Amino acid sequence: MTTPPQTLKVALLGCGNVGSQVARILLEDADRLAARAGARLELTGIAVRNLSAERDVELPAELFTTDAPALLKGADIVIELMGGLEPARGLILEAFSHGASVVTGNKALLAEHGLELYRAADAAGVELGYEAAVAGAIPILRPIRDSLAGDKITRVLGIVNGTTNYILDQMDTTGASFADALAEAQRLGYAEADPTADVEGFDAAAKAAILATLAFHTQFPLEHVHREGITGVTAADIAAAKDAGYVIKLLAICELVESAGGVPGVTVRVHPTLLPRQHPLAAVHGAFNAVFVEAEAAGELMFYGQGAGGTPTASAVLGDAVSAARRIVLGGPARPATPHAEVPALGMDAVTTSYYIGLDVADQPGVLAKVSQIFADHGVSIETMRQTLHQEGSDGQTLASAELRFVTHRASDSALAATVDAVRELDVINSVTSVLRVEGI
Template sequence: MTELRTLKVALLGCGNVGAQVARILIDDAGALAARTGARLELSGIAVRNVDAERDVELPRELFTTDADTLVKDADVVIELMGGIEPARTLILTAMRNGACVVSGNKALLAQDGPTLYEEADKAGVQLSYEAAVAGAIPILRPIRDSLSGDRITRVLGIVNGTTNYILDQMDSTGAQFADALAEAQRLGYAEADPTADIEGYDAAAKAAILASLSFHTRFALEDVSCEGITAVSAADIAAAKEAGFVIKLLAIAEKLTDEDGKTGVSVRVHPTLLPREHPLAAVRGAFNAVFIEAENAGELMFYGQGAGGTPTASAVLGDLVSAARRVVLGGPGRTETTTGHVPALPIDASITSYYIGLDVADQPGVLARIAQLFAEHGVSIEIMRQTIHRDAESNVESAELRIVTHRAREAALAATVEAVKGLDVINSVTSVLRVEGV
């Protein structure tokens, strides 16, 4: 029987995901060796504090604060530290010393991916990052490999479990945003500082990665138009529900042609109304899903747990097995699939629908004036609902209008909203949300 080769695996970071990765490497060593053709030896775990309490009991001798030495002696490095530095420097050091790298660091990949890809190509090593987007869902490999012979035209994704949980709670229980956020924090879905999630930054980093793979072009975080969910009110949720919609924070990357005839890709993250019959509308709780439209494959949807230590560890181990097989069998590392440059188009070039909430004076001719203004901007109205209410103190009646437009250029829709604000019969624009899937 041929003696199996031993590969040293260095782990950077031992948080929720890292601890589970370490546990699986130790507990499932035999099965992993059978799948890779090599023994995967966890050579060390780099952490800031070796004495910190952890949910998973691991051999203390594995822990070290000397990450630099650890990565220089590894065959494969798993980076789960997060953040930009020292993760970036350690990844570059690892690759320059011939190690393949598995990372779940979406912020680093979105900000400085090109540098990492170039270094991996130069060193002839593999850089894998399935865990960086949508946790346990195998989405990056299918885009990169299974759909590489097709043309992807559009990607829509619920890629942040925290915001999906909050919006789902608001929809299913009628909770206010602050209460739903507090519950998400209590359950561990949201961090003490939830800014990256609720402002859309986490989803934007993932959108840049999805767009880069889907359209074979490097897109960075600055190419993504980003809007979070903090302005979504319980009234917005209730009105959307009444009209047959649900509100989700979507990451959208789509190929389109702007008004000047230039073809490019629009990448955006924002709260979005979806018809309740749309497949993404049924994604509940902290789950994630990615919906892909391709010229030949048609519509595809990938669904599963988007966060959590064990589910995300599954994606990390999948990348590790792939990298280990490459080391055992030899050959070049998996390279980036960028084959050209498709420009990033601003959100103004995208084609969408708007849901607009207006508080207006209750008087004759208001609806006609609003409809005329929309027509002047080349935007047609698909749905208009009016509700009359009376102020208890002033006894003055006003009307609440809820308008859903037909699809039009984002620039025309935004200009229409600005023009509506100038009408003397408009008390306020209470909400503006985009609509997809209609």
């Protein structure tokens, strides 16, 4: 006679878009989850701020409570999907103190207080799972932490924010302006009414900090992430990039580099980036995400899929919940969560990259020579240059100007930035129309 599986109590904190789907799957697919976990996952309650709020999924009213601390008592697994720093941080620490494993999708909390949570989980001997915190349904954190544990990762770069990828993709494929593409993203539910966290790169920066922490076994707080958003990317930038064979993406880049003194360190950055159209990440369209990993032994790996949405993200949450349940059923120590290395974080002066520079210049002899001399003075070489003439009529007079577009060879970011500043001061320069970094060449 088969012994029925034991029952593990699951407390859910938060019932928004993702939380409601997690609750639905826990209730509807209880038998399937039990077979995989080795125990029944019993949803004992859902803590929310507002009991009368409308929800996407109809769930039993008796499960809801506003008393989150009471719900934690007796829970074997706590799933935190509230978002924000507090009270989420305090509730997770309290769950650890009760001996519960925790699954969270809270990227901002992990980026801000990750080390504290990792240490608390280790001290309590419980699991802390957070696959859902980066790239939604894409299994990227477990492969970095587990599958590549025997390898040396040298670089992680990826599209980790679906909202910005949708906006940039619309601008590229339809010629839409930033404002129009953002409005469409909001209409479709990809962007919030206040899109600041997405379009200014805050969301991607938090995910970059998590990726860097896992890839390089060192805690990288949010303040170590260089962040630039996409609000300055214009339709003209998109068109010029397209004409030159590039596409613009908001990339999170975590890279093992050497400082000027030869000391290995890691740079973590988020910014709009030109990619050659043949690069694998250039083909990521719509609100999809993709992460490109480079490792010494494994070589190049790419992970692609839906990076947001209630049901896809719920898949990642429940994967962590089943993993935590298996450990409880089988016994044994929890997997250590605390980063064990101390690789220094380096600033943008340690980054080596290429620049795309657009200049509006006076159409007169000697302009290109003056610009080229500035590049040479700063030790920056030019890979490609394109020139387009413009004719503008004003009060019956014709004024000639030209658009110069340069792609540089790789150089230090500081040298490239200094080059742009020096070029801007030339009397033959009307304006610097665009400055974007280039990867993948």
